Amino acid sequence: EAGVTQSPTHLIKTRGQQATLRCSPISGHTSVYWYQQALGLGLQFLLWYDEGEERNRGNFPPRFSGRQFPNYSSELNVNALELEDSALYLCASSLTGANEQYFGPGTRLTVT
Amino acid sequence: QQQVKQSPQSLIVQKGGISIINCAYENTAFDYFPWYQQFPGKGPALLIAIRPDVSEKKEGRFTISFNKSAKQFSLHIMDSQPGDSATYFCAASSRRGSTLGRLYFGRGTQLTVWP
Numbered sequence: 001e002a003g004v005t006q007s008p009t010h011l012i013k014t015r016g017q018q019a020t021l022r023c024s025p026i027s028g029h030t031s032v033y034w035y036q037q038a039l040g041l042g043l044q045f046l047l048w049y050d051e052g053e054e055r056n057r058g059n060f061p062p063r064f065s066g067r068q069f070p071n072y073s074s075e076l077n078v079n080a081l082e083l084e085d086s087a088l089y090l091c092a093s094s095l096t097g098a099n100e101q102y103f104g105p106g107t108r109l110t111v112t
Numbered sequence: 113q114q115q116v117k118q119s120p121q122s123l124i125v126q127k128g129g130i131s132i133i134n135c136a137y138e139n140t141a142f143d144y145f146p147w148y149q150q151f152p153g154k155g156p157a158l159l160i161a162i163r164p165d166v167s168e169k170k171e172g173r174f175t176i177s178f179n180k181s182a183k184q185f186s187l188h189i190m191d192s193q194p195g196d197s198a199t200y201f202c203a204a205s206s207r208r209g210s211t212l213g214r215l216y217f218g219r220g221t222q223l224t225v226w227p
Contacts, residue, residue: 045215100158101146104155
């Protein structure tokens with residue numbers, strides 16, 4: 001069974017640009033979660049989507065947004081990139097209502 | 113504020129020894145406590161998890177001990193192996209309110225097992 005996949009693996013952007021990160025959940029999973037793993041800050045919850053709806057949001061500014069598509073894949077958009085947005089962005093998926101979250105390999109975003 | 117506190121930050125253990133990582137939490141609404149293992153360049157992998165209705169859960173060489181009254185839980189790795197060298201994260205989540213669906217992670221413990 002294929003795990004959670006994310007693309008691209010690496011992304012280099014300039015401050016002020018926009019970044020789009022993509023995630024495909026495990027087959028059968030309808031919930032997708034996004035986390036930011038920045039050096040020294042650990043894993044921070046960003047967003048949770050389930051059945052196409054945003055269900056919860058972490059303490060991040062509105063320039064962090066996303067969506068979930070009918071096939072349950074998801075996209076994270078970061079607008080007006082700042083240097084401190086440089087981090088590993090992790091996507092996880094779960095069955096609806098399940099606690100267990102399974103993570104993908106992440107997208108390394110570097111903002112210069 | 114840090115909802116889950118993890119210690120130690122780093123741990124060095126001899127091959128065959130026991131590795132112990134501790135976590136503490138404040139929010140009594142938390143009802144699910146997983147541990148994740150992360151190797152460099154990889155995403156975290158779910159290792160083992162426990163709910164507060166049991167005090168211990170064992171899977172192979174990995175055991176979670178849970179103390180509900182103290183709001184603490186710990187991971188024990190028996191017979192530690194060099195292949196266990198990784199960063200370990202504890203986490204907690206709740207099915208209620210604004211915390212629904214989100215995992216709160218500890219800061220991580222970098223484990224090194226010497227051969």
